[in-house]
Amino acid sequence: MKDQRITEEAKRRLDSLFEAFSIVAEETQVFLCNMEYDYSRWSKELVETFGLPSEYMYDAGLIWERHIHPDDRKAYREGLEDIFSGKQLGHDMQYRAKRLNGEYDICTCRGIVIVDESGKPFYFGGAIRNHSQRSHIDTLTGLRSQYGFFDDLKSYIHNKVPIRIGMAGVGKLAEINEVYGYHIGNMILQHFGRYLMEHVTNRGGSYRLDGSRFAIISTLLDEKQLAQSYEDMREHFRKGIKLDNLNIILELNAGMLSLNDFNVDDQTVYSCLNMAYEESKLNKHGDLVTFRNELTTESRKRLEMLHKIRASIAKDFSGFYLVYQPVVDAATEKLIGAEALLRWRNEEYGTVPPDIFIPFLEKDPLFPKLGEWIMETALRDAQKVMEYVPGFVINVNLSYAQMEKADFTDIVWNTVWRTGFPQEQLCLEVTERCRLLDMELLKNVIVTLRAGGIRIALDDFGTGFSSVGLVKNLPFDTIKIDRSFVQNIEQDEREKSLLNNFTDMASTYGAKVCVEGIETSGMCDIIRDYGVHSFQGYYYSKPLPIDEFMSRVENGPECFARAKQ
Numbered sequence: 370m371k372d373q374r375i376t377e378e379a380k381r382r383l384d385s386l387f388e389a390f391s392i393v394a395e396e397t398q399v400f401l402c403n404m405e406y407d408y409s410r411w412s413k414e415l416v417e418t419f420g421l422p423s424e425y426m427y428d429a430g431l432i433w434e435r436h437i438h439p440d441d442r443k444a445y446r447e448g449l450e451d452i453f454s455g456k457q458l459g460h461d462m463q464y465r466a467k468r469l470n471g472e473y474d475i476c477t478c479r480g481i482v483i484v485d486e487s488g489k490p491f492y493f494g495g496a497i498r499n500h501s502q503r504s505h506i507d508t509l510t511g512l513r514s515q516y517g518f519f520d521d522l523k524s525y526i527h528n529k530v531p532i533r534i535g536m537a538g539v540g541k542l543a544e545i546n547e548v549y550g551y552h553i554g555n556m557i558l559q560h561f562g563r564y565l566m567e568h569v570t571n572r573g574g575s576y577r578l579d580g581s582r583f584a585i586i587s588t589l590l591d592e593k594q595l596a597q598s599y600e601d602m603r604e605h606f607r608k609g610i611k612l613d614n615l616n617i618i619l620e621l622n623a624g625m626l627s628l629n630d631f632n633v634d635d636q637t638v639y640s641c642l643n644m645a646y647e648e649s650k651l652n653k654h655g656d657l658v659t660f661r662n663e664l665t666t667e668s669r670k671r672l673e674m675l676h677k678i679r680a681s682i683a684k685d686f687s688g689f690y691l692v693y694q695p696v697v698d699a700a701t702e703k704l705i706g707a708e709a710l711l712r713w714r715n716e717e718y719g720t721v722p723p724d725i726f727i728p729f730l731e732k733d734p735l736f737p738k739l740g741e742w743i744m745e746t747a748l749r750d751a752q753k754v755m756e757y758v759p760g761f762v763i764n765v766n767l768s769y770a771q772m773e774k775a776d777f778t779d780i781v782w783n784t785v786w787r788t789g790f791p792q793e794q795l796c797l798e799v800t801e802r803c804r805l806l807d808m809e810l811l812k813n814v815i816v817t818l819r820a821g822g823i824r825i826a827l828d829d830f831g832t833g834f835s836s837v838g839l840v841k842n843l844p845f846d847t848i849k850i851d852r853s854f855v856q857n858i859e860q861d862e863r864e865k866s867l868l869n870n871f872t873d874m875a876s877t878y879g880a881k882v883c884v885e886g887i888e889t890s891g892m893c894d895i896i897r898d899y900g901v902h903s904f905q906g907y908y909y910s911k912p913l914p915i916d917e918f919m920s921r922v923e924n925g926p927e928c929f930a931r932a933k934q
């Protein structure tokens with residue numbers, strides 16, 4: 370610490386230089402130090418985010434050092450010493466800095482030394498870019514970003530302002546990118562953004578959420594007007610837009626909801642809106658779908674329940690548990706594995722099956738945490754079963770939103786290593802819904818996991834349009850045939866020939882076949898002849914909590930066999 374206090378004149382000069390720095394800084398935060406007095410001014414946002422004592426500080430380098438991660442401190446201190454001793458005139462480093470809430474953000478700090486006429490270091494100034502700081506403006510379209518969307522939504526909820534929210538997006542953008550290139554894809558998004566800005570912004574805020582999805586929030590338009598705006602927009606894009614001598618016809622999807630009940634949080638609202646949007650995309654050919662929560666008692670209760678389920682993820686997953694449904698060898702009926710299935714239970718609602726809440730939670734930022742918990746719990750339970758049935762394979766369901774995360778494979782490996790689980794005995798089930806992901810990304814994930822020994826199954830085969838395409842393009846170990854194809858196999862000849870086609874195709878691609886939904890001995894007898902590898906269904910057992918499952922398993926691998934009973 371220098372013993373001299375800064376003079377008024379020096380402070381005034383520091384301020385004016387600081388202002389100049391701030392103007393050019395854009396998305397970075399600036400600092401400026403008068404080295405003679407070791408007196409600095411730091412931008413307000415840094416002071417607030419990191420809990421620094423004030424915008425004006427003596428000895429700021431030392432104060433900042435206390436916020437830097439202990440492992441990064443030495444490098445930081447050395448860098449700073451070089452600056453103050455005159456050895457270096459520039460500084461460019463990355464470190465982790467602790468925020469007010471105790472979390473670390475990765476920051477890049479770039480600084481330069483400005484010397485006076487005699488060449489003596491005079492100012493040290495620069496910018497700190499906080500990599501975790503989220504921009505409220507989308508750089509491609511100029512609209513507010515999803516962070517802006519959430520900020521605005523939170524404030525409407527907080528102030529109890531009734532609003533209508535619409536989510537609209539361009540269908541098949543991934544394919545457009547593939548056919549015409551990203552350049553055209555980006556131009557389409559820009560065009561879409563501009564359209565929104567021109568047609569709705571005077572009556573509401575417009576936002577780019579992510580990828581091809583946009584949103585508007587309006588306090589003025591009612592549902593009917595919003596629906597009309599969407600139809601106009603659809604018409605406009607259906608006629609085609611002209612880009613680079615091309616006329617590109619675009620199909621849109623959209624969901625909408627009205628918010629009049631302020632007893633919900635922003636994420637719940639977003640999930641409901643998403644559900645409406647996905648419904649429009651998957652089942653309604655782009656027609657506008659309205660999420661109904663007009664406080665009919667039933668839908669309100671449902672929303673409250675979903676809200677509670679969501680909150681349990683943050684509360685140590687309280688209420689969540691797994692049940693296990695055995696998978697048996699089709700020929701011998703010996704236990705070879707089990708599928709882990711998620712449940713949620715609480716006093717008020719009883720046991721809630723996953724179909725009710727998984728589609729709702731899938732896109733929630735908390736979902737990957739739950740996915741990790743499911744995997745870890747399933748692996749630990751499976752280890753107990755393996756003491757009785759050494760080759761036991763545990764199947765864990767994945768949701769497509771989990772796989773989309775950049776660190777998904779790392780999470781899987783970390784869980785496998787943490788539990789010491791033999792990876793060849795883990796099988797991950799992916800569903801048809803995964804086709805919504807980018808095919809290259811999906812392929813990468815699957816190939817990486819398989820290269821490490823993990824097995825991959827395609828779940829619910831036959832229920833979507835692209836089952837066969839998926840099997841052709843992606844290497845699966847097992848194909849699980851959906852129960853809807855075998856429900857009537859005892860009476861229906863067509864189901865038999867379909868099953869035959871499926872098993873033929875699976876064997877062409879080197880995959881085994883598991884048939885789900887076996888409910889009777891008659892079904893087993895017929896299906897066994899079709900080269901099927903394994904069975905799963907109520908005939909053998911309903912999904913069981915781990916204690917019940919274990920008490921069966923203790924009787925050996927034939928514990929679920931029916932033929933000998």
Ligand code: C2E
Pocket residue numbers: 694709710711722723724727743766767768828829852885886887888905906907908912
């Ligand atoms: P799924 O993966 O196709 O799971 C099989 C579903 O069929 C289970 O329903 C199971 O109880 C039911 N089932 C099994 N045998 C029979 C039978 O013989 N007859 C009939 N009628 N049904 C049978 P459940 O447990 O309600 O799960 C529903 C869906 O929820 C699952 O379908 C899966 O897509 C999803 N899910 C369940 N657990 C998880 C999970 O941990 N993560 C993810 N991402 N999804 C899960």
Ligand code: CA
Pocket residue numbers: 708766798828
């Ligand atoms: Ca499954």
Ligand code: CA
Pocket residue numbers: 828829849851885
């Ligand atoms: Ca299934």
